[in-house]
Structure formats: C-alpha cells, structure tokens
Amino acid sequence: MAASSRKEQKEHTRELLLESALQEFSRKGISATTTVDIARAAGVAHGTLFLHFPTRDDLLVRVISDFGLRIGREFKRLSREGGGVREILRAHLDIVQEYESFYAQLVIAGPLLPVDARNDIFLIQSGIAYYLKKALARDIGEKSVRPVPVHLLLNTWIGTLNYYLANRDKFAPGQSVIATHGQELLDYFMSNLEPFRKERE
Amino acid sequence: MAASSRKEQKEHTRELLLESALQEFSRKGISATTTVDIARAAGVAHGTLFLHFPTRDDLLVRVISDFGLRIGREFKRLSREGGGVREILRAHLDIVQEYESFYAQLVIAGPLLPVDARNDIFLIQSGIAYYLKKALARDIGEKSVRPVPVHLLLNTWIGTLNYYLANRDKFAPGQSVIATHGQELLDYFMSNLEPFRKERE
DNA sequence: TATTGCAATGAGTGTATACTCACTGAGTGT
DNA sequence: ACACTCAGTGAGTATACACTCATTGCAATA
Structure with a gap:
C-alpha cells in the first residue's frame, strides 16, 4: 500500500x-x-x-457549508456576465431545483439550527444578492425594469421561494415545486417589475 | 359554593x-x-x-386552533366592508404585529409540527384569502390595481411576511419586524400592483 | 519479525423529556 | 356527620438520543 x-x-x-x-x-x-x-x-x-x-452539530455545519460552496460555484457558472434580472432569477430557480430536497429541509429546519449553521444558510441565500444587484442596475439603466430597491426584490423573492419549498407537499405533492410553480413565479415577479409607461409619452 | x-x-x-x-x-x-x-x-x-x-401535541393543537379563532375574529373586525387591497394588507399587518411573538414561533416551527397543527396554521394564514379576493376584484374593477391572480399575490405576501418573521432577529433585533419593515413592504407590494398606463390613453 | 500507532468498533453511560399512577384532601350529596 | 368523588400531586417509568471508551485488529515502521 x-x-x-x-x-x-x-x-x-x-x-x-x-x-x-x-x-x-x-x-x-x-x-x-x-x-x-x-x-x-x-x-x-x-x-x-x-x-x-466531535458533535452532531459540527457534522451538520460542515454538511451545510460544503453545500453552500457547491451552490456558490454553481451559481457563478450559471449566471453569465451581462444577464438581466430574469436570467439571474432563472439561474437561481435552476439551482434550487437541482438540490431541492436538501434545500427544502434547510428552509424548514433553518430557524431552529445552531447559530453558525443559520449564518451559513443566510450566506448561501445571499449569494444571489451580488449578481442580482448588478443585473437590476443594468435593467433599470436601460429602462426595461422600473426602479426598485434590490433588498425588497431579493427578500420577497427568497421569502416566496422558501414558502413554496417549506410547503412543497401542499403545493406540489410528490413532485418538485420549482418544476411546477417556478415559471409562474418568475413571470409574476417580472411583471411586477415592468416599467410604468407614461400617460402620454 | x-x-x-x-x-x-x-x-x-x-x-x-x-x-x-x-x-x-x-x-x-x-x-x-x-x-x-x-x-x-x-x-x-x-x-x-x-x-x-392527553398529550403535549394535543395541548399544542388546541393552543394553535384557539389562536386561529382569535385571529379570525380580529380579522373580521378590522377588515371593513368595501376596503381595497391596501386596507386588507394593512389590517393583516396590524394583527400579525399584535400577536407577533407567537406568530413568529408558529412560522419557525410550523413545518415540523404534527399534521393537524400544520393544517390549522395553513387555515389561519388562508383566513386573509377570502377578504383579499373580494378587495382585489373590487380594485381591479375600478382599475386602481392591475389584474393579477389572487393566489400569487397571497402567496408572495404570506411568504415574504413569514420570511421576515422567521428572521426577525436579523431584520429587527429586539424589536417588532412588522413595526420596522411592515410599511415598507406594504408600499412595495402596492407599487407592484399599480396598473400599467396605456401608452397613449 | 516484532513493535507501535491508529482507524474502527459497539456496548455502555448520561441526560432530557413525555407520560403514568397510587395517593391526598377538599368539595359534594345524603 | 359520613361516605364518596374527583381535581390535583409528584416521584417514578420508559424511551430516545448524543456521546464515551476499553478493546480490536490491521498497517506502518524499526
């Protein structure tokens, strides 16, 4: 050997x-x-x-942070430079769907987990923030999207997604919630961002 | 005696x-x-x-369903006939804020609770649905709000609220999240509902 | 080949917590 | 006054876990 x-x-x-x-x-x-x-x-x-x-918690934290790294890499790969908000959200949906079962368990158990685990989860979910910020600024700049604060878009998006994931057995019994409801959510969020056209442009 | x-x-x-x-x-x-x-x-x-x-779970379920009744009554009282979407959401915020500490714990522990408890929670949160539906139809009718499906408005609203509640220690340490972020959320949701004005009306 | 080091073992320990039950004593009906 | 009922008691039981440690046996080293 x-x-x-x-x-x-x-x-x-x-x-x-x-x-x-x-x-x-x-x-x-x-x-x-x-x-x-x-x-x-x-x-x-x-x-x-x-x-x-040394402890169960230690193992758990390591599983979560490993998971976070995977997600981070994936996100970087999928979100090409110069994409708009729709592309970023789409990429996010794709990643969440790929790891849906663990992601959902994370959302469900998250708030009750030890602090370091919770921080990791927050970090994972904030991974999208950087890309979203850039994409939003870009879209707003070219007036394809109305001006909204990033944090509100981010929190409503993450919050809604988490809600669907935590209740996936009700929204999509035995299936992927993202597969069944993702596109609908994406379209709805994008329609919320449509610029108001002036009365008499 | x-x-x-x-x-x-x-x-x-x-x-x-x-x-x-x-x-x-x-x-x-x-x-x-x-x-x-x-x-x-x-x-x-x-x-x-x-x-x-007979069991701890039984006690828990009764606490939750009692809570649901209280919330239901409160909601009925606060949502006067003929109100619009903004009034309904405002009433919802007021109620959630009043019972914020328990409400937050419900959101946090919810997905892990026994089925009957989970069903009760779902019911409580759906209490708003009936009123929201009427208010939305009305607002859309008088064109003060663009046409959107009720379920999407409802789910994004509840999901976002739950997200803020579950992470209230991050969003508003030691305070009421609703007090600090409620109005901002309400304004944002209402801005999402603004009707698209025709290009040359 | 002999010795040492170390990954792996699994029965055992400690603790937290839901739930039980034989008992107590005050209230109730005769 | 007396017997009976029943809300209330709290030490005791059962169970489910996370975590320990004396022991084992193989692989590395001398």
Whole structure:
C-alpha cells in the first residue's frame, strides 16, 4: 500500500459520512435524522462518526457549508456576465431545483439550527444578492425594469421561494415545486417589475 | 359554593394551562418548550397537565386552533366592508404585529409540527384569502390595481411576511419586524400592483 | 519479525423529556 | 356527620438520543 493509505482511508470514511449525512438529512429531514441513521447509512459503526466529528452539530455545519460552496460555484457558472434580472432569477430557480430536497429541509429546519449553521444558510441565500444587484442596475439603466430597491426584490423573492419549498407537499405533492410553480413565479415577479409607461409619452 | 364549583375550577385550570402554554411557546419557542415549563408557568404540578390534555401535541393543537379563532375574529373586525387591497394588507399587518411573538414561533416551527397543527396554521394564514379576493376584484374593477391572480399575490405576501418573521432577529433585533419593515413592504407590494398606463390613453 | 500507532468498533453511560399512577384532601350529596 | 368523588400531586417509568471508551485488529515502521 502507498504510504498514505491510512490517511486516505480515514479521509474516505469522512467523505462517506458527509455524503450519507446529506442524503439522510434530505430524506428524513434535518432534525429527524439521528447520528445512528447517518452511521448506518454510511455503513460504519456509530462511534466512528464521533471519531471524525466531535458533535452532531459540527457534522451538520460542515454538511451545510460544503453545500453552500457547491451552490456558490454553481451559481457563478450559471449566471453569465451581462444577464438581466430574469436570467439571474432563472439561474437561481435552476439551482434550487437541482438540490431541492436538501434545500427544502434547510428552509424548514433553518430557524431552529445552531447559530453558525443559520449564518451559513443566510450566506448561501445571499449569494444571489451580488449578481442580482448588478443585473437590476443594468435593467433599470436601460429602462426595461422600473426602479426598485434590490433588498425588497431579493427578500420577497427568497421569502416566496422558501414558502413554496417549506410547503412543497401542499403545493406540489410528490413532485418538485420549482418544476411546477417556478415559471409562474418568475413571470409574476417580472411583471411586477415592468416599467410604468407614461400617460402620454 | 355553587353546585358547579368543581367543574368551574377545573375549567379554570384548563384555561390557565392554555394561556401559560401560549406564553411559554411565544417566549422560548414551540419545540424548546417542555411540558414541565408549561406546568410550572401555570403554577400546577406536572401531572396536572396530563389530566387536562392527553398529550403535549394535543395541548399544542388546541393552543394553535384557539389562536386561529382569535385571529379570525380580529380579522373580521378590522377588515371593513368595501376596503381595497391596501386596507386588507394593512389590517393583516396590524394583527400579525399584535400577536407577533407567537406568530413568529408558529412560522419557525410550523413545518415540523404534527399534521393537524400544520393544517390549522395553513387555515389561519388562508383566513386573509377570502377578504383579499373580494378587495382585489373590487380594485381591479375600478382599475386602481392591475389584474393579477389572487393566489400569487397571497402567496408572495404570506411568504415574504413569514420570511421576515422567521428572521426577525436579523431584520429587527429586539424589536417588532412588522413595526420596522411592515410599511415598507406594504408600499412595495402596492407599487407592484399599480396598473400599467396605456401608452397613449 | 516484532513493535507501535491508529482507524474502527459497539456496548455502555448520561441526560432530557413525555407520560403514568397510587395517593391526598377538599368539595359534594345524603 | 359520613361516605364518596374527583381535581390535583409528584416521584417514578420508559424511551430516545448524543456521546464515551476499553478493546480490536490491521498497517506502518524499526
């Protein structure tokens, strides 16, 4: 075996635990998932989990921040330079849909999670802010969108999305809420942004 | 003593428990409040709680549905006939603000609660739907508001409000989010509803 | 080959919390 | 006055978890 075999093995187990945790959290919900569940899903002993992560909360925080990194990268990739508000929101919908199950659990359990986890979640959701700001300024500049404050657009958008995600079983039982309602929401938000035309331009 | 003294006493204790539960839930959060907390707040023995309510969930559901009734009555009182969308949303803000602490806890814990509790919450939030529908039809009729589907207005409004409530510690630390952000939100939503004026009317 | 280091194990511990039940004593009807 | 009912009590039980640690056995090193 290579000299690093042992370290590699440990690292592998660690990744396995992180991945299994993500899946269990997505499936059963964050607060309903126990350390036993995660260990079993990973195929390791219960105690092994604590060899890699001092506490359950620590594991959870790492799962979330890893998730945040993935989302951040994805967002960067999807939001091409020079896009308008519609393109940014569309990209956001696509990403949320791709990771919908975990995203929804995050929204549901979010407010009850430990502070560092909550901060990470806030950060993830603010990832869109930077791009949205640029796109909005651009659209307003070329008068394809009426002037609105970014923070209001952002908060109504995130809030609405979270609401649909948290109640996905009511809005789209057994399906993706984003797939069933995303386009409608996007169109509605864009119609809210249509510039007021002057009475006698 | 009147012949009903014993029954009256029991009823009184029951009310006391319901009231104490409401306060504890508002203060500590729903999932963080234990049956011991509630009994102590009511000044009765732990066991007494279970004499009146078979399970903690049962007590919780009753607290929520009582709350729903109060909200419903309040809403009926505040939303006078013939009001427009702005008046309805304003009334909604006023009510939410009055009961903000419990309302926020409901929004935070809501998605994790037992089904019957979740249904009650949905019902409470839908209480506004009936009035909003009428008001919107009226406003659209007299062209003071552009035509939009009720459900989209409703869901974006509720979703946004919930988002602000769930994160009130970030939006308005130590204060009422509705007091600090309510008017701004209301104005923004109304501006979204402004009719598009024809190019050359 | 012998020795050491370390990832992995899983039965065991501690704690939090919902719920029970045998008992108490004051109110109620005769 | 007496027996009976029943709201109220609180120590006790059951369960579900997160977390521990003495032990194991394989891989790295001498």
